[in-house]
Amino acid sequence: MFSESALAAWDPAPFRTALKRAGYTAARLDELGLKSLTDPFARVAVVSRTFPHDSPIVIVSRLFDAGEPVSGLHALALFGQDLEGLMRLGLIEPLGNDLIRSVARLEADGDGWFACDHLAALASGKTDYTMGIGMSTRLLGALMPVRSGDRVLDLCTGGGWVALHQAAADCEVTASDLNERAIGFARFNARLAGGRPVEFLTGNLFEPVEGRRFDVITCNPPFVLSPGSTFIYRDSGCRGDSLCEQLARRLPDFLLPGGIAVMLLNWHDDGRDESSQRPLSWLEGSGCGAWLFRGITHGPAEYAQRWLRESGRGRAPDAAEMDRWMDHFREIGARRIHSGFLVIHRGDVPWVRSDARSLGKLENVAGPELRRVVEGQAWLARADPSEDALLEARYTVPAGVHAQTDLILDQGWGARTIRLMSPAELSYNGQIDEFLLRLLALCREGQPPSAMVAELRATPRFEHMAELAPQIAGLVRELIGHGLLLPAELA
Numbered sequence: 001m002f003s004e005s006a007l008a009a010w011d012p013a014p015f016r017t018a019l020k021r022a023g024y025t026a027a028r029l030d031e032l033g034l035k036s037l038t039d040p041f042a043r044v045a046v047v048s049r050t051f052p053h054d055s056p057i058v059i060v061s062r063l064f065d066a067g068e069p070v071s072g073l074h075a076l077a078l079f080g081q082d083l084e085g086l087m088r089l090g091l092i093e094p095l096g097n098d099l100i101r102s103v104a105r106l107e108a109d110g111d112g113w114f115a116c117d118h119l120a121a122l123a124s125g126k127t128d129y130t131m132g133i134g135m136s137t138r139l140l141g142a143l144m145p146v147r148s149g150d151r152v153l154d155l156c157t158g159g160g161w162v163a164l165h166q167a168a169a170d171c172e173v174t175a176s177d178l179n180e181r182a183i184g185f186a187r188f189n190a191r192l193a194g195g196r197p198v199e200f201l202t203g204n205l206f207e208p209v210e211g212r213r214f215d216v217i218t219c220n221p222p223f224v225l226s227p228g229s230t231f232i233y234r235d236s237g238c239r240g241d242s243l244c245e246q247l248a249r250r251l252p253d254f255l256l257p258g259g260i261a262v263m264l265l266n267w268h269d270d271g272r273d274e275s276s277q278r279p280l281s282w283l284e285g286s287g288c289g290a291w292l293f294r295g296i297t298h299g300p301a302e303y304a305q306r307w308l309r310e311s312g313r314g315r316a317p318d319a320a321e322m323d324r325w326m327d328h329f330r331e332i333g334a335r336r337i338h339s340g341f342l343v344i345h346r347g348d349v350p351w352v353r354s355d356a357r358s359l360g361k362l363e364n365v366a367g368p369e370l371r372r373v374v375e376g377q378a379w380l381a382r383a384d385p386s387e388d389a390l391l392e393a394r395y396t397v398p399a400g401v402h403a404q405t406d407l408i409l410d411q412g413w414g415a416r417t418i419r420l421m422s423p424a425e426l427s428y429n430g431q432i433d434e435f436l437l438r439l440l441a442l443c444r445e446g447q448p449p450s451a452m453v454a455e456l457r458a459t460p461r462f463e464h465m466a467e468l469a470p471q472i473a474g475l476v477r478e479l480i481g482h483g484l485l486l487p488a489e490l491a
C-alpha cells in the first residue's frame, strides 16, 4: 500500500485544499462539538444529521471517517481531477455502480490529518491493522524529550504520528516498524503533512538500526499481555511482558552518551510484590539511570475486558475469549497488570527513580519536564553533593511551577492544604506544606536554601532543632530530583 514511487508522484496540495474546503478539519469538527466523540460512526451520524446528505463535509466524513462507500460523482465534485490521482495512489478504490470507497481512515488532527486503517479492519481481525491516534500515542507524544537538532529514533512507529511530531520539532528522525502496511501509512502521512523528511525503515525491533546511536528514542511497543498474536499493533506474541523486558535491556545500546529513551509498557506481578517495580530490575548493571512511572493497575479480568472491548468495537467480549485470556494470566502468574512508562538515561552514573500515580491528560510541555527530572537525578548521582553544598548553592525554579490551596471540610470544617504542581503535572502533583513552599520561594528569589535555615532558626520553635539543616538539605535534594529546583549548571 502507498508505494514510495506512487507517493513521490503525488501532489498532496490539492487534496489538502479540498479537505479544508469541505470543512473536514480538527478545528471545524471541534466547533461542531465532535471532538469528544471517539467513535467515527457516531461522529458521522451527527454530521449527517446536521448537514444535507450531499454536502462536502458529509461526503468526506462518510468516506474518510466511517469508511462508507460514497457516490463517485459526489467525490468528483469534491476532488475534481485530483480524484484520479487519489485512485492511482491507492487511497481510493472503485466499487462499481458509481460507488467508491477510501482504503484509509483520515483523522482530522491539529492542522492536518492522520491516515490509518478503518475500524472495520480491527473488527474483522485484520492482523496487520494499523492503529490511529490512540491514548498511548498521545501519551508518548507528550512525553518525548526532544530538542531541535536531536537524532531521534521512533521505534514501533506505526502510522508515524510521534515521528512526524518529532520532525516538526526540528529533529533528525528515523522511524521503524515491523508492519510494512504501517510504514506505508507513515510514508503517506509524512507526504500529506509535507514537513521535514523522516527516514522510514521496516524490520523487527532494532534490526533496521543495528549499530546506530540516537539522542532520543521513543517507543510505544505492542505491550499488551495477551494470549496470542491476533494483531501486530497489540500482541507481541512473546510470553507475558518479555517483549518489554527485551526492549528495555537493549535500548541502552542504541543511545548516545547522555541519550534518553522513553518506552510505554505493561508489566505484571503476582500480587505479592508491594512495590511493583520489576521493570527497574531489567536495567540493573546497565550503568543507566532508570525512571519507572506506574500509572494504572488493573486486575486480570478488567484488563482482558478492556482490550477485548477495543477489538470488538465496544461489544462485550464473548465468554470463550475471556476464558482464554484469564487462563493465560493464570499460566503466567499475573495477578495485577500495570501500565506506565520507563525512562532510560545513558549518563555517567546510574540512578533509579520510581513514581506511582494516575496521570491525567498530559500537556505537550511534559517532554522538557521529563528531561529536567532526568537531568536532576543524573546531576545528584554524579555530583553527590554534600549537605553544605546543597544548602549554599543557588537554584532556579522552572517557569510554570504552580501551587493552589484547597479548603477541605474536615471534622472541624476548615483544613487548608497546599498542592504543588510541576508545569505539566508529570514530575510532581501533590500536597506540600508551607515550609516547602517558602523554600521554593526563597530559591526563586535567588537565595540559597541556607537562608531558609537561618529564617527558621530565628523562631523559638526551630531555634535548637539539630536536624533542621539536614532536613532542608533533604528537601532540596528531593526538589532537584523532581526537576523543581535546577542547580545553576542545569538551568
Ligand SMILES: C[S@@+](CC[C@H](N)C(=O)[O-])C[C@H]1O[C@@H](n2cnc3c(N)ncnc32)[C@H](O)[C@@H]1O
Pocket: 131, 132, 133, 134, 136, 137, 138, 140, 155, 156, 157, 158, 159, 160, 161, 162, 176, 177, 178, 179, 182, 203, 204, 205, 206, 220, 221, 222, 223, 232, 233, 234, 236
Ligand atoms: C501500540 S502500536 C504503536 C504505534 C504508534 N507508535 C503509536 O504510538 O500510535 C505498536 C507498533 O509496534 C509495531 N510492532 C509490533 N511488533 C514489532 C516488532 N517486533 N518490531 C517492530 N515493530 C513492531 C506494530 O506494527 C505497531 O505499529
